Amino acid sequence: MNDELVEQIKSNPKYQELVKKRTSFALKLGIFVLVMFYAYILTIAFEPNIMAIKTGEGVMTIAFPIAAAIILISFITTLIYVKRANGEFEDLTNAIREDVKDKL
């Protein structure tokens, strides 16, 4: 990729839009998952007793539903990201490609 093309793509508003939107979207989802996971790990590390709190009269503790929820949420966030990336972001990328296709 030569310097001229780099400049051209960089100044393309669609490129700026793509990078801005995708970066902020990925960052938000990423931070969400990280915060969730580290909240879990830090609870285990410093206050394991919280995980031993029972959900009812029986032996069940909140630790199990929490683990299941983290697994489920991880999947859902993945799905959300891919829906948007394969739709909106992919369209933007194709539009940029269209703008510079002679030089690629």
Place this chain on the structure above:
Amino acid sequence: MTRIFLIITTIFGITLFAAGDASFEATKRELNIPAIVMFFIFVAGTLGITYWAARRTKSASDFYTAGGGISGFQNGMAIAGDYMSAASFLGISGLVYLSGYDGLIYAVGFLVGWPVILFLMAEKLRNLGKFTFADIAAYRLGQKEIRTLAAFGSLSVVTLYLIAQMVGSGKLIQVLFGLEYEYAVILVGIMMIIYVTFGGMLATTWVQIIKAILLLSGVSFMGFMVLSQFGFSFEALASKAVESHSKGQAIMAPGGFISDPISAISLGMALMLGTAGLPHVLMRFFTVGNAKEARKSVVYATGFIGYFYLVIAVIGLGAIVFLNSDAGAQYFVDGKLFGGNNMAAIHLSHIVGGNIFLGFISAVAFATILAVVSGLTLAGASAISHDLYASVINPNATEEQEIKISKISVIIIGIIGVVLGIAFEQQNIAFMVGLAFAIAASANFPILFLSIYWRKLTTRGAVIGGSIGLLTAVILVIIGPIVWVQVLGNEHALFPYKHPALFSVTVAFIAIWFFSITDKSQRAKDEQKAFEAQSIRAETGFGASGAVDH
């Protein structure tokens, strides 16, 4: 009087032991046949695939990435297959069996790495890379230095992960076929060498897909059978497990397994960041035709893996209940679970599904090991042939030469895996995987991450910092409790924590940062300037070779 009592107890003891032993021998003989038949069906099928793949594998791209012709769904299955290794299946269910909830922390950590990789890395990795993860780091940095370092990072991870798989396979065949541990490990080594040298990535991927389907069906059946005994109530299963386990209610919450905050955080870090640095998983992003399919494959993979781990929790608790019941007594020899705690799921399969199902699960578990070691070995071989040989040692190498070196590397890695698999026989395999993740997180991840996101990264920073990260992780593992005390037999560990990631990842990041910003050379300036073009390609994929350039 005492003497008579002693004699009686001795005789009784011996008889009891003999009876227990005999019944186990009997079970083993009975179940041998369906297990062996199913195993040979699998081996025959996969060798057929290898033959088919061998005829289609001509270029280096075919060999490393299956020519990029794998669909998103297939690749998702294959990624899930790489993840649902014997270490996950046998190790995590064994950990749940042994200490309850603690085993699930591994499962959660393994899974949560996925979304983060997808959001922050997968896209850019795919757009920048070609065959291996070193391609990405070497995009604007010094080829030779980066590739050499990356190859060593990959090889360390591959070797450790391979040991874990080999240990699992040896134990498994011991129980299943009654074959000696050493022969079992050698058998796995030979099979894997055949798959990879002849069939390359195409065969490896299909072996992985088939195994993933079989494994998912197998664990689903097991989970179903366990829950059906408790009216499909997880609560009822858990209360029976608490009743059966010697630790009682303690198994329902995190406990002794992760004993202190530093270990917990360190393990969490290793599991999460390590996923992003696993060479055999990264390679899978290049086997699909385009970025869209690559993203889809991550969704499928996350779904399958998540489901798998949820079922593993059921299986682990089921093992606690059933193996501690009357029906489970036959699986114990001298008060220890036959084949070790990693075999809990295998014994459970016999209880819930009889001999035929035990045969099925054993064959699948063995197939799992074959498939995962094949993927690992291919990643290790690519590091040697693509990164070390074709880029550093002989830059004028032809594709044929490169593939030839790959195949030789496969054989060597296979032999190393066998030797180390025998040496590390006594280790818990999920723990070995934890170590592999620690190294992936400390050596591979920081370089990958910073090369994508940090303009100021220079070759000097990456090479010195990455080496320091790798060395720190390896040294801390060696002087830590597992190797220093358990393997080398010293009394006290020099480094008190089992999981070094917290320290080694931090050291790696700081070292890379420091040696980059202090690099004032012209080369460093050029590398920093090249970030612009790299970031456009990482964002858009323009100019990416793609995997379909043959």
